[in-house]
Amino acid sequence: MDAGNDWAAAFFGLYNYWIVVVLMMVGFYIVIAHGNLIKKIIGLTIFQTSVFIYYISMGNVDGGTAPILADNISQYSNPLPHVLILTAIVVGIATTALGLALAIRIKESYGTIEEEIIQGMDNPG
Amino acid sequence: MDIVIAVVSAIFLLLGGFLCVTGGVGILRFPDFYTRIHATGVTDTLGAGLILIGLMLQVPDVLVLVKLVIILLMTLFINPVATHALAQAALKSGLSPLLQSKNHKGG
Amino acid sequence: MDSLRFCNPKTIKEDNAIELLIDIVLLSFLVCIAFAIVRMKDLFAVIMLAGMYGLLSASFFVTMDAVDVAFTEASVGAGISTLLMLTTISMTGRYENTTRHRPMLALVVVFVTGSLLIYGTLDMPYFGSAQAPIQLHVAPHYINNSMSEIGIPNIVTSALASYRGFDTFGEVVVIFTAGVAVWALLMVNVQRRKNTEIDDANNSTHEQHFIVRFVAKMLIPFILLFALYVQFHGDYGPGGGFQAGVIFAAAIILYSMVFGLNTARRVISQPIVQLLTAAGVLLYGSVGIVSLLSGGNFLDYNVLSADPIAGQHLGILLIELGVGCTVASVMILIYFNFSGRKNDRELEEHKETT
Amino acid sequence: MLIAATVAILVAMFLAMIRGIVGPTFYDRILAVNMFGTKTVLFISLIGFVMGRPEFLDIAIVYALLNFISVIGVLHFSGSVEFRHDDHDNSTVEKDS
Numbered sequence: 195m196d197a198g199n200d201w202a203a204a205f206f207g208l209y210n211y212w213i214v215v216v217l218m219m220v221g222f223y224i225v226i227a228h229g230n231l232i233k234k235i236i237g238l239t240i241f242q243t244s245v246f247i248y249y250i251s252m253g254n255v256d257g258g259t260a261p262i263l264a265d266n267i268s269q270y271s272n273p274l275p276h277v278l279i280l281t282a283i284v285v286g287i288a289t290t291a292l293g294l295a296l297a298i299r300i301k302e303s304y305g306t307i308e309e310e311i312i313q314g315m316d317n318p319g
Numbered sequence: 320m321d322i323v324i325a326v327v328s329a330i331f332l333l334l335g336g337f338l339c340v341t342g343g344v345g346i347l348r349f350p351d352f353y354t355r356i357h358a359t360g361v362t363d364t365l366g367a368g369l370i371l372i373g374l375m376l377q378v379p380d381v382l383v384l385v386k387l388v389i390i391l392l393m394t395l396f397i398n399p400v401a402t403h404a405l406a407q408a409a410l411k412s413g414l415s416p417l418l419q420s421k422n423h424k425g426g
Numbered sequence: 427m428d429s430l431r432f433c434n435p436k437t438i439k440e441d442n443a444i445e446l447l448i449d450i451v452l453l454s455f456l457v458c459i460a461f462a463i464v465r466m467k468d469l470f471a472v473i474m475l476a477g478m479y480g481l482l483s484a485s486f487f488v489t490m491d492a493v494d495v496a497f498t499e500a501s502v503g504a505g506i507s508t509l510l511m512l513t514t515i516s517m518t519g520r521y522e523n524t525t526r527h528r529p530m531l532a533l534v535v536v537f538v539t540g541s542l543l544i545y546g547t548l549d550m551p552y553f554g555s556a557q558a559p560i561q562l563h564v565a566p567h568y569i570n571n572s573m574s575e576i577g578i579p580n581i582v583t584s585a586l587a588s589y590r591g592f593d594t595f596g597e598v599v600v601i602f603t604a605g606v607a608v609w610a611l612l613m614v615n616v617q618r619r620k621n622t623e624i625d626d627a628n629n630s631t632h633e634q635h636f637i638v639r640f641v642a643k644m645l646i647p648f649i650l651l652f653a654l655y656v657q658f659h660g661d662y663g664p665g666g667g668f669q670a671g672v673i674f675a676a677a678i679i680l681y682s683m684v685f686g687l688n689t690a691r692r693v694i695s696q697p698i699v700q701l702l703t704a705a706g707v708l709l710y711g712s713v714g715i716v717s718l719l720s721g722g723n724f725l726d727y728n729v730l731s732a733d734p735i736a737g738q739h740l741g742i743l744l745i746e747l748g749v750g751c752t753v754a755s756v757m758i759l760i761y762f763n764f765s766g767r768k769n770d771r772e773l774e775e776h777k778e779t780t
Numbered sequence: 781m782l783i784a785a786t787v788a789i790l791v792a793m794f795l796a797m798i799r800g801i802v803g804p805t806f807y808d809r810i811l812a813v814n815m816f817g818t819k820t821v822l823f824i825s826l827i828g829f830v831m832g833r834p835e836f837l838d839i840a841i842v843y844a845l846l847n848f849i850s851v852i853g854v855l856h857f858s859g860s861v862e863f864r865h866d867d868h869d870n871s872t873v874e875k876d877s
Contacts, residue, residue, distance in 0.1 A: 206446060206453040207552025212544060213453040220460040227532035232469055232515060236476055239507075243483050245501075247453075248650055249704045250492045250552040256442065257493040258659040259833050260491045261569065262636060262663065263579040269556075271491040273581040274729040277590060280582065284668045284753060287507050288604035291760045294514040295611040298767060301518040308523045336788030339819065346815060352807050359815045367457070370785055370822050375831060389819065393844035401803040401814055401835030401851040402643045408855045409807040422847070425815035444783055444830070451790055455797060462801040474809040478800055481820045482793075483822035486841070488824050493836045496824075500839050509853040516857050579836045610861065638852060649845050650850060654837065664836055680849045769818065 210251040217244035229309035231297045235290060249275040256302050324376050331373030338366035346402045351417035352409055360402040445489060451480035452486045467522045469515045477508045493664040497656075501669050505676030506757055509683075511693075513764040517771060518575045574626050577735040578661040578742065586666065587742040591725040594745075595710055598752050602707050605756030609700070610761040614770045635684075636670040642684040657750050661739075667746040671753025679761050696762055699755045706752030786826045793819045810854050817847035 217240060217268050223235025253275035261273035304315060343360025371391045378384045455471045466472050480503025487496035551558035553765025568585050576584040586594055653674040660666030682690030714725040722729035793816060800812035822844045828834040 198754070201558055202620075204553065206549065206861065207554075208547050210448060210553045211547040211550060213457060215540055215543045215547065217460055218449075218543070219466060219536045220457075222539065223532055223536045224464055226535065227529050228522070230469070232511070232518060233472065233522055236472055239476065240463065242478070243479065246495070247483065247486065248493060249486055249713055250490045251494065251553055252558070252560050253554050254554050258556075260493045260664075260836065261581040262493070264739065264833075270569050270581070273559055273585050273692045274565050275587045276492045276495050276561075276582045277593075279492070279495050280498050280586065280666075280668060281741055282744060283495065283502055283596060284672065285597050285600050286602045286605075287502045287510075287672075287758060288760070290507065291510050291602045291764075292607050292611075293693065295608045295760075295764070296515060296765075298517050299611055301696055307518050310523075317436065325789070326782045332785040334781045335822075336785040340788050341864075341866060342815065343792035346799045346812065349784075352805055352811070355808065356811055359811060363815055363818050367818055370789075371825065372868040373781075373785070374825060374834075376844055377829060379834065383834050383837060386841060387825070390837065390840050390844050391826065393816065393841070394821070396641060396843065397645070397848045398818060400637055401848055404635060404638050405807060405810055405851065405856055406812070409805075412807075412858070414805060414807060444786075446785065448790070448827070455794065459797065459801070459868060470806065471809055474813050474854075475800060477813050478797060478816050481816055481843075484843075485820055485823050485827070488827055488836075488839060489831075491831075493839065496841050497842065500842045501846065504843055505849055512857045598829060621833050641848075642852070645845070645848065652841065652845065664838055669842075673846070676846055676849055680852065682851055683849075 211248070214244050214248040214251070217241075218246070231300065231307040231309065232294070233307075235293045235297065238293070239286070239290060242282075245283065246279050249279050323368045328376035330371050330378070335366045335369030335373060338362045338369065349404060352414060353406065356402060356406055356409075360399070363396060364398045367391075367398070368369075408425045429532045430660065441606070449486070452482055452489065455530075458475035464704055469520055469522055470512075473508060473511045473515065476511065477503065480504070481506065494666070494669075497669045500570060501672040501676065503604070505679070506761070509679060510764060513761075513768055514596045517768055522768045547560075554605050560769060576742070580661055580741070582664075583660050583666050583742065583746075587745055588725075591741075593713075593744065594749070595714070595725070598749055601756050602703060602752055605703055605752075605759050608760045609763055612767045614763075635728055639684055641748055642680055646677050646681055646741065649680070653677065653754075658743075658747065661742065661749060662748060667749030668753055671750040671755075672757055674750070674754040675757030675761070678758050682761070683763065684719065686698060687762070687769055691762065694758065699758050699762070702751050703759060704754040704756065706748040706750070710745050713741055713748070717741070727749070782826055782830050784800050786823065786830060789819050789823045793823070806858065810851065813854075813855065814847065817843060817850070821847070 221237045221239075221241030225234050225241065228234060228237065246267060253272035255269060255271050258269040258271040259267055259277065261270045263270075297307050300312065304312050306312060339362065342359045342362030345362065346355050349355045350359055366390060371387055371394070374386050375384060375391075378387065459475050460484065463472050463475050463479075464474070484496045484503060487493075487499055497512075551704040555561075568589060569582055572581045573579070576588050587610065613646050656665035656673060657667060657670035660670070678690065678694060681693070687727045690715060713727075713730075717726045717729050718724050720729040725741070727738045728734040729737060730740050731737035743762045796815045796819065800809050800810045800816065803809055821840045824843065825834075825841040826838055828836050828840075
């Protein structure tokens with residue numbers, strides 16, 4: 195009975211982090227196994243979002259509410275991860291846009307955005 | 320009085336939730352794009368409206384009520400327009416409704 | 427489990443259970459979408475799924491009490507990122523090559539890394555625990571003293587703009603740099619083409635949707651007004667410069683999509699946008715310099731006014747304005763450059779074929 | 781009742797998600813994303829009431845406003861060159877016309 199409770203506690207207590215790891219690995223797989231540059235950038239976005247989820251999950255407190263002060267509420271979630279992630283999201287879209295711009299320029303110069311073909315063109319033979 | 324409002328709100332919420340699920344089933348089960356857009360276009364707007372009205376009956380203060388009304392108005396304006404634009408674009412691009420071609424096959 | 431765990435064992439209470447259930451369901455949806463993204467070759471479908479992924483993660487952030495983060499994700503995910511990706515694939519091609527390089531090796535690497543990370547999570551404090559180290563360091567100071575030191579109820583804004591103002595300054599500079607870099611990469615000489623020629627290309631795709639034009643015309647003032655509300659209400663509710671900037675830019679982008687890029691460029695000329703990009707960063711930095719010259723530390727707003735709380739309010743207002751300015755103009759600049767590049771290429775192709 | 785409605789919304793989201801993954805046409809996916817967006821607006825409104833702090837409806841307003849932008853954006857780009865002749869993946873439905 196006790197062991198069963200422990201397992202349930204571990205499952206519900208760590209589920210968010212496991213999902214974070216799974217999402218992170220999916221993003222990682224897309225980045226290393228796919229040759230298409232746009233797909234790689236989308237993989238990076240997934241990776242990035244998993245980090246956001248990780249931070250926000252860590253900041254959550256049981257029974258807490260959003261960190262905006264109000265009367266008769268005493269328990270708030272941790273505001274610090276929210277601050278970091280809020281700016282990270284906007285920085286993330288700016289850097290993603292930079293990546294996409296690079297992909298457009300690569301397409302214009304090489305005529306393709308597939309990694310193997312570009313490498314083949316760079317090192318013939 | 321409170322109990323009446325609670326019951327009416329519950330009815331609206333349940334009806335709205337039911338319509339949303341119906342729309343979901345519709346988008347999944349219907350055979351082609353135009354029937355699907357019909358299913359979601361109708362139930363989405365109505366379901367959203369019912370749920371928002373159900374919430375409006377429970378608001379604690381006026382500001383929340385105003386925000387809910389804004390959301391409701393936006394939904395009523397934007398959803399039909401988006402659906403219309405989508406259907407028009409699909410028709411223009413040459414995606415033809417299923418019935419025309421499959422009538423004789425009994426599909 | 428062992429006694430080093432930082433929490434009382436998680437008990438599943440009635441009121442907690444529904445939030446836990448929603449949390450688990452949303453995260454499972456995210457995983458489904460992520461796997462579907464791996465499998466798909468059609469980049470258009472991938473981008474649509476990425477849009478859903480953004481919607482889902484915003485819902486998740488709301489359930490995790492991170493309303494400000496959800497707000498940002500909502501405005502970025504729904505407004506900008508999908509559009510930028512679509513513009514890109516309309517230039518680079520819609521389908522991915524079917525071959526993957528060394529999928530087995532990649533799978534092994536991913537599997538091993540993932541197992542190690544999951545092994546690492548076993549030592550973590552349970553989710554939601556109030557005794558975890560992260561909850562005990564600086565966060566209590568922010569929560570307990572924000573009202574007396576800064577005087578605004580939204581702790582996220584007070585931490586963003588005042589306690590960690592220098593951090594945010596760095597982020598704004600990064601956004602500025604990214605905007606400038608995109609501009610440098612995709613710049614097109616607009617003067618090269620005759621305006622009439624561009625107008626022809628513009629109008630051909632827009633004139634038919636009368637209803638869309640009408641509703642967009644009605645909607646754009648609302649979006650702009652809402653952006654201003656978000657900008658100035660950020661002290662009291664979710665919102666602030668980052669969100670407001672993105673929403674403002676989204677309204678301009680909607681305008682340029684419905685009425686054509688060239689019309690939008692006539693309304694908001696690109697040189698002014700470029701100027702505003704730098705002006706926001708400068709405003710932010712100069713607030714810091716002014717507080718330095720008035721005898722405080724860099725970005726210490728207490729010295730800006732006789733009353734420290736009033737000084738904090740003034741400082742936060744100004745730097746949020748700077749942030750909003752930079753973010754909005756960088757987003758507009760990025761979109762204008764992407765879209766301008768696309769129009770330019772289409773004109774070239776049009777010329778070649780005729 | 782709030783919880784029942786929330787669960788209903790989650791079910792509808794799941795069904796829309798499946799349609800978004802399955803496709804098969806370009807427009808089905810846009811429709812699925814649009815529906816998903818509406819459901820997200822409702823979900824965020826409801827969850828505010830479920831958690832007892834309904835003053836954060838601003839997020840739902842953002843989605844209500846910006847969903848339109850993404851649909852219009854997608855349609856805008858669907859007119860562009862890359863997408864015009866695109867039925868080599870639309871295998872089932874519209875091929876038989």
